[in-house]
Amino acid sequence: MWAATWGQVFAGLGLAPPRAALRLSTRFYRPAGKRDTIFALSSGHGKCGVAVIRASGPASGAALQRLTGQQELPPPRAVTLRRIRDPSSAETLDKGLVVWFPGPRSFTGEDCAELQVHGGPAVVSGVLQALGRLPGLRPADPGEFTKRAFQNGKLDLTEVEGLGDLIHAETEAQRRQALRQMEGELGQLYQRWSEELTKALAHVEAFIDFSEDDNLEEDVLAGVDTAVQTLQREVTGHLQDGRRGERLRGGVHVVIAGPTNAGKSSLLNLLSRRPVAIVSPVAGTTRDVVESALNIGGYPVVLSDTAGLRQSQDAVEQEGMSRARDRLQRADVVLAVLPAVDFAPESGRLADALRAVLPPGAPAPRAPCILVLNKADLLEEGQRGALLGACREGALPPACLLSCRSGEGIDQLLNLLAVQLEQMCGNPLAGSPSLTQARHRLHLTSCLDSLGRYHGYKALDLVLAAEELRLARRHLGKITGRVSAEEILDIIFRDFCVGK
Structure with missing residues (x-):
């Protein structure tokens, strides 16, 4: 093993190195030492039809020969049916498919072997133990296969991060963005x-x-x-x-805010389709921020229910309201929930009520807001039209009538929210990558x-x-x-x- 600098190279040629070469002097050759061969279960844990076990490193070919009892390696990148045995006892562990990937044409850039066996825990455990008893092999550390792919020039760091995001993608938009990266x-x-x-x-x-x-x-x-x-x-x-890519990767933060007993927790449960928050007629039930992760129109959403905003001397409730205002400051979208029955047929107080929910500085600058007029099932037909008309005339945020009790209006709310999400996150397949x-x-x-x-x-x-x-x-x-x-x-x- 040896290493040299640009200055040494020029000196060896009998030349004076230019100042640029001296400033940029760097070690340009360092052969890599021999690496261990690593192995791990690459598919998910638990009972399944097929489990994939992967080995990567200089001893992976010999390991494949030992486990299959064959003198010859299978043809490169061809799926072959083999009986898989424990080399120490010659006991048959399973009968499955094996694939041989000689480097550098493999995921890691090294010699790799894959075993596709039945996914029962006993089978997987037996194959992993057999691999662990072979000389030169050790269990892989978390992410070590991908780390070797990066070190061998198969992936750069952005591609590594994209692979990680693809594995964790939960929505269609996340999948598209991660795959593109x-x-x-x-x-x-x-x-x-x-x-x-x-x-x-x-x-x-x-x-x-x-x-x-x-x-x-x-x-x-x-x-x-x-x-x-x-x-x-x-x-x-x-x-x-506009932080489109970051929002799409981590989820858009949607905050439900409003006065007590407006139906905020009921809305959280309705959108989540499960009882996430406690619902009670007692005002001030919600004291802390309650979160739920959702998929709305293919976009990831982190939905937060917050404490009702009102005047209170209760120290615990005051802390809950403080957390609610803090969450409003960091919101990407706000669902301002107001009880429709409090503003019909008189609708002139809507703007004042909205300002009480969203004080100056909240939500975060330029964060969009949707006005949710809950308890619409208690309104008469004529009152509904008058209330929505007042919202349009008063230049209020986009509004919808909703009944958390019956579910009426939920589709309209989801449509309004999906429009906001699409505007904020964009199309992950269009334009330059985010x-x-x-x-x-x-x-x-x-x-x-x-x-x-x-x-x-x-x-x-x-x-x-x-x-x-x-x-x-x-x-x-x-x-x-x-x-x-x-x-x-x-x-x-x-x-x-x-x-x-």
Whole structure:
């Protein structure tokens, strides 16, 4: 095993390394040590028709031969029926399908073997114990197969995160977004930006090192400025996406708010289709925030029932109302529940009642609101039309009449909510891929800050300006897991033919 730096390489050739090479000095060769062979149950635990057991590493081929009792490995990537035995006792454990994936054409990039056996706990346990007794094999740590796929260049970090999101996806929209990310669209976008920054940095480094000796064109830096400004616009637009991807990944926070006894807990139970919250005619029953995860129109929703808002001297109820207001501050959508019978036939007080539910600063800025007029079953037919008309004339939020007792109006409420969710989350298959992780946003914001500082430093010190480009590029590399300095030198020599 050996390692060298760019400075050592130039010295070995009898050349003085350029300052760019010294600044970018990095270890460029380090052969990987021999890895353990890992194994694990890759399908779900519990009784099932078929269980998939996977092994990855240099000893996986020998392990497959030992378990099947065959001298020859099966044809690559072909499903073969084999009797699976315990190598220590020759006892038959099961009869199942085996697949051999020689590296690098496998999920991890290493030699891999898969056993598809019957999913009974005894069968699975017997095969896993047999694998554990073979030399050079050990049980895999959580996520270790995917970690090896990343280390072997099969996936970048955004694709790894997309795979994790796909496994945990519970709604159709989540599945679409995760699949798109796992297929590499988000990583390709960041990689393109990283390549543009690499080229810009290489040109600045070349200008610093060779402009006097090789008479590089003066418009090189002008081209860099244009590229950086274009990248700033693209990154800014990507960040200003309304958190669509993050909302879709983690769920849209919908908060039910309103006065006591308006039917908030009844609405939570109706939407959840199960008794999540206690419903009582006693005012102030709900003291804490009660949550329920829902799938509405293919979009994930975290629905929160909150304490009724009113004047109270009860310390516990006051704490509940404080938590309700805090949740309103962080809401993505608010369902403001008001008892319809309190405002019909007089409807002029609706706006005042809504302001009492949503004080200044709540919900969060620009968070949409839906006005839910509950207990509509107690209204006369003429009162219903007058109440909805008053909502339209008073420029109030979209409103619907609802009866939590009978379920009347629930479809209209779901339609209004689905429209809001679609506007907030968008179509995960349309347009550019969206941000899905808070760490992406953090690194992109830092990248944008460095690009801004580049313009400020350029007139003062070009070396400091180049360092800001390098920092911006490093932040992009941290998103995908690709952080390297060697390719900058490659572009310097490729684009400018220095030393010809």
